[in-house]
Amino acid sequence: MAHLLGAENIGISFGTRTVLDSLSLGVDSGDRIGLVGRNGDGKSTLMRILAGLQPPDNGRVTRRGGVQVGVLDQRDELDPAHTVKQAVVGDAEDHEWAADAKIRDVLQGLLVGLDLDRPVQGLSGGQRRRVALARLLAGDHDVLFLxxxxxxxxxxxxxWLARHLQGRWRPTEGGLVVVTHDRWFLDTVCTRTWEVHDATVDPYDGGYAAWVLARAERARQAAVAEQKRQQLVKKELAWLRRGAPARTSKPKFRIDAANQIIEDVPAPRDSVSLQKMATARLGKDVLDLEDVSLSMGETTLLDDVTLRLAPAERLGVVGVNGAGKSTLLKLLDGRIQPDAGRVKRGKTVVTATLTQDVTELDEVGHLRVAEVMAREGTSFQVGDRELSAGQLLEQLGFGTQKQWTPVAELSGGERRRLQLLRLLVGEPNVLFLDEPTNDLDTDTLAAMEDLLDGWPGTLVVVSHDRYLLERVTDHQVxxxxxxxxxxxxxxxxxxLALRAEMDAAAGPLTASGSTGDSEAATVPAVSAAEQRQARKDAARLERQMERLKQQKAAVELEIAELSQQGRFDEVTGPTARLHEIDTELETAEEQWLEAAERAE
Known part of the structure; x- marks a missing residue:
């Protein structure tokens, strides 16, 4: 693999704190790297240095000649005077960008429903973020930093973004470095993981699941003293091993070692025990929506909906933006009333909601973290454990020093953690979480999930984080x-399958950014004759790939026999043929994908 860029003995400090110290690492073609670590440990700083946006205090970053680097920073720098279309494709004519399959795919995946002639100045923060991402992905880059x-x-x-990045380059081309708290995304896209901690970087093969496995194994072999942290990693590992099969199917995962590590770890949740406790606290009736309808302006969000929540039920809610997910939580919590139907509430129900903006902490912004928790009590029951206020704060990442930080100085993720603790110690029996993963690092997410595992109540989670939904909820709507x-x-x-069916029925993306607008310049369609030829090409390529696979199997068998006989000097020829077959097979697969796309 070709070397794309690298850092040699780089270091950087902020004030008296050393963030990165004497690091040497690089990005090669084919690398798909996920950066993980606690908030504040230097993930974004390392990315900015490698991308050339920020110089290190010492050391240097080198880049191979001609390598094009693209960066999605946390700040979206867009010209407010431009339209959305200008921001993404510049001054290109509609027929020019519409003829580019990659640009069409990016616009369809990120900006569908957004008017491309709308000025950037009036966009929301989320829309600006999508436009900035679309602009980056519409370009041609050898390395992407996200x-x-x-x-x-x-x-x-x-x-969609995961699929796009998986197919953007050939497996041995391009480079990707990504910082994200979305663990499903890390596991799906990344083939390597860099853990940033204590001013250094530890590299691992594989995505998030592989990193959890390797970290647990490292902790076991080194007999790490931090028993609480080790138990948390083991519990997370148990979920990975027992959860979605895709997380354990990759051959590089050491399944036997994983089984040994987790053989004495119980399931993440004792559902029967939790249901008994929840029923004792709640009774049989919790919250029911009966024939509920609700509209906002001319938009109907809920139409004759019936939904019933049971004791200890753990429900995940997904949906398109603007479909009414947060509104559904407000209905269940009693903050708004329906236009028709009724919300039936159990007599003993006590609800609490973790909102997206966490404005509830503004009134205690002058207090320190420990003082805020002291107001709630001195000891708290979490499942079958009794924890002090300090222990509970430590469990969600508030160390001794952090506990004496004023609330007003906390980061967004820290504010979210503190408010979640306040809600839990208030002993609600129905908890609503609205996008709880925002601004949280992967370790904190694991700690939060561990806390929720022992919480005996009804849980409703609205989130786009599918890993979290699979981890803490038992079913989804x-x-x-x-x-x-x-x-x-x-x-x-x-x-996702339902949404794909809806998109297919809605029609192609138009130059105005809407669907089905006959007055706008539509994306050029494939003719019936071209579709027939594409189907023929696809069938021919399938036969060619099958022959190549048979040839590959025969050559691999020949190499194995020569090796068993010790005739290693004769292996060179078959090995060269094997590389040629692999190249031909890769080319045929790409041509087949193109033909299959035209044939649809």
Whole structure:
């Protein structure tokens, strides 16, 4: 693999704190690297230095000649005077960008429904983020640096971005470095993981699941003294091993070692025990929506919806932006009333909501973290454990020093953690979480999930983080913008399939950014004759790939036999043929994908 860029003995400090110290690392063609670590440990700083946006205090970053680097920073620098179309494709004519399959795919994946002639100045923060990401992906770059690219993307948008990055380059071309708290995205896209901690970087092969495995194994072999942290990693590992099969199917994962590590770890949640405790606290009736309808202006968000929540139920809510997910939480919490129907509430129900903006902490901004928790009590029952205020704060990442930080000086993720603790110690029996993963690092997310595992109550989570939904909820429902709430027995995958069917029925993307507008310049369609030829090409290429696979198997068998006989000097020829077959097979697969796309 060709070397694209690298850092040699780089270091940087902020004040008296050393963030990175004497680091030497590089990005090669084919690398798909996820940066993980606690908030403040230097992930974004390392990315900015490698991308050339920020010079290190010492050391240097070198780049191979001609390498083009693209960066999605946390600051979206767009010209407010430009239209959305100008921001993404510049001054290119409609027929020019519409003829480019990559640009069409980017606009369809990120900006569908957004008027391309709308000025950037009037966009919301989430829309600006999507435009900035679309502008970057519409260009041609050898290396992409993405800092929290999944922020402001819904589940469907995150899935599209993962597919785009997987197919953007050939497996041995291009380079990607990404910082994100979305663990499903890390596991799906990344083939390597860099853990940033204590001013250094530890590299691992594989995505998030592989990193958790390797970190647990490292902790076991080194007999790490931090027993609480080790137990948390083991519990997370148990979830990965027992959860979605895709997380354990990659051959590089050391499954036997994983089984040994987690053989004595119980399931993440004792569902039977939790249900008994929840029923004792709640009774049989919790919250029911019966024939509920609700509109906002001319938009119908809910149309004759019936939804019932049971004791200890853990429900995940997904849906398109603007479909009414947060509104559904407000209905259940009693903050708004329906236009028709009724919300039935159990007599013993006590609700609490973690909102997206966490404005509830503004009134205690002058207090320190420990003082805020002292107001709530001195000891707290979490499942079958009794914890002090300090222990509870430590469990969600507030060390001794951090506990004496004024609330007004906390970061967004720290404010979210503190408010969640305040809600939990208030002993609600129904908890609503609205996008709880925003601004949280992966370690903190694991700690939050561990805390929720032992919480005996009814939980409703609105999130675009599919890993979190799979981890803490037992089933999911979807809001698709048609006023209905649909059950998802197939989980998030079923939701994505439903959305794909809706997109296919809606028609092609137009130059105005809407669908089905006959007055706008539509994307050029493939003729019937071209489709027939594409189908023929696809069939021919399938036969060619099958022959190549057979040839490959025969050559691999020949190499194995020569090696077993010790005739290593004769292996060179078959090995060269094997490389040639691999190259031909890769080319045929790419041509088949192109033909299949034209044939649709």
């Amino acid at each position: 800092d929290e690219p999944t922020n402001h993307l819904d589940v469907e948008g995150v899935a 979807a809001l698709l913008g048609d006023g209905k709430v649909r059950g998802l027995p197939g989980g998030v995958e079923q939701y």
